[in-house]
Amino acid sequence: MITIALGKTTKAFPKTDAMPKLYPEPIFRVMGDRGLLVEYGDAISPEINLKVRSMAVALDRARVKGIVEIIPAYRSFLILYEPLETDVEELKQSVARVEVGLEDIEIPPPRTIEIPVAYGGKFGPDIEFVAQTHGLSIDEVITIHSGNAYQIYMIAFTPGFSFLGGLPEILHSPRLPTPRAFVPAGSVGIAEKQTGIYAIESPGGWRLIGRTPLKLFQPLAREPFLYSAGDLIRFVPISAEEYNQIASGSA
Amino acid sequence: METFFVREPGAFTTVQDAGRYGFQRFGVPVSGALDKFAFVAANLLVGNPETSAALEITFTGPRLEALADGLAAVTGADMPVALNGKPQPLWESFRFRKGDLIGFKPAAKGVRAYLAVSGGILAPGVMGSRSTCVLAGIGGFDGRPLRKADVISTDSATSIFRLTSIPEQFRPQHSNSITLKSVAGPQIETFRDSMELFFQSQYTVTSKADRMGYRLEGPVIPFASDAAKSIISEPSVPGIVQVPADGLPIIILVEQTAGGYAKIATVISPDLDLVAQARPGDLIRFSPCDILEARRIHLDYRHKLLDLKNAIVERDRMEI
DSSP states (O other): OOOOOTTTSTTOOOOOTTSOOEEEEEEEEEETTTEEEEEEESSOOHHHHHHHHHHHHHHHHTTOTTEEEEEEOSSEEEEEEOTTTOOHHHHHHHHHHHHHTGGGSOOOOOOEEEEEEEESTTTOTTHHHHHHHTTOOHHHHHHHHTTSEEEEEEEOSSTTOEEEEOOOGGGOBOOOSSOEEEEOTTEEEEEBTEEEEOOSOEEEOSEEEEEOOSOOBOTTSSSOBSOOTTOEEEEEEEOHHHHHHHHHHOO | OEEEEEEEOOSSEEEEOSOOOSOGGGTOOOOOOSSHHHHHHHHHHTTOOTTOOEEEEESSOOEEEESSOEEEEEEEEEOOEEETTEEEOTTBEEEEOTTOEEEEOOOSEEEEEEEEETTOEEOOOBTTBOOOBTTTTBSTBTTBOOOTTOEEEEOOOOSEEEEEEOOGGGSOOOOSEEEEEEEEOSSTGGGTTTHHHHHHOEEEEEEEESSSEEEEESSOOOOOTTSOSEEEEEEOOTTEEEEOTTOOOEEEOTTOOEEEEEEEEEEOGGGHHHHHTOOTTOEEEEEEOOHHHHHHHHHHHHHHHHHHHHHOEEEEEEEO
16 A cells, blocks of 8 residues: 655645646636636646645535536646536635645545556557567566556546556557557556556557456446546556456456 | 337437536546537426436437327427428427327438427436436447337326427527637637637538537637647536647537647537537637626526526316
8 A cells, every 4th residue: 555645745845847847826727617627737747646636635525615526637627616606716715725724634545456457468469569669578568567556647538547647667658650449448558658547448549568357437336436536556467367257257 | 118119210319318427537428418408498398307318319310109108399400300290390399199100300400409208218327317428338228329129218207298388589590600609718828829810710610520529620720839739638628629739629519528639718508509509511600708707698598497497388288
């Protein structure tokens, strides 16, 4: 379990050029009559995302009247609101109020979710490309990829598609020149400096290195998704046999 | 209760309700009826709660055989509807009996018609909504459009059928040239030199126009010289106008949750009803609207929906 002292650390970042810039004040961006985006920095970084997560959790807990949903992303979160109940000025004040109280409330540490993955072969047809590009063996790619816990920066584009940060540089790989028309549900891929999971079948251009047998989107379950933005994902390598066992067991 | 047998499904007919809220943070789009006013009107005409599931019909309608008696209403696009070949008025409810055939002619004006049926269309509730989301494969008929030989069921309705009508002044007139009130931003700085151009230009709806979004053709919108053409992906809302690298705007609609392109403006939500009825070749202008005005218009729109409820005229009442 990896714990990060959330909330406490957010104000301690040294404001040097070496660090990704956390804005001194958030930038508010209006999205029509029902959306307000709150932006905290101009980079993809764990520090900025930590701030996003802390504020999103704290604002959610504050149960501000009129807020319909809070959607966290890399460096910002979107507040969807009911215009009959609140407005942009009130929401800005709520954000400022939560910000002031941020140090006094305890933000829960992110959960770590373990996702079993069968790497390579038919499950990860691009793993050889990734290995060759970096002069690694396939086993080394697996060891490196499964040796890290990755933070979910954002879930978007298709239900449950998770964008994960923290991919070691040695695995950074370009997207496919032409996206595949069908990527199977559960596929784990790499695109540039990100890794991610296709929770449902869709088209896609990421380099596929493995697949999980878990059903990541169960629309009829009380909790349709295993993970939320802000959680940590750890991939656990499994064999093809184990993949089949889990797949038939969870079907 | 089994209510219709689908003889022909129409071009793209889906079950939609008011939308699936609360799951955008998991990448689930809101879906739901695109023309909210027409959708609510159809439900009210048949005595349903305003958020009951209805059929959203695109350009060409289905052919339905009634398996039971009931009350139906068609609103939205000017899409002529007939019962056993006899034309029925739009924006009014009409009665059908077991064995009747309901058919449509292609939309003469507008794009999307709503067919509401007394009781509301029955479909499993998925994450709080019956709306079809094709991307996620959920809602309606297993997340897909209607198919030949589907059987449409409805929740049981009251046995008192009131034939009703929406007064003329509430019925929108579809035009092939529309103006969409839009709030500047979210990426104001990226388009600081082109905002004026955007609000003065006329755009044409291309054939790439569906529930995901409407691609437009017209004057290319330049980016500020110091601005990146793509941004770090962020959540979006229906109505947001994104500008990809080619400079041609796209109005994002209800089947997307995020985007990595800069956005110049956001169409206010009441005006999305106009987008829902815009056809390829139609002309679109954007007019600037500040957030206070947007809020006022939104409040007016809600009041109009409330007024609609009280304004529905009863033409006849019958019992079965």
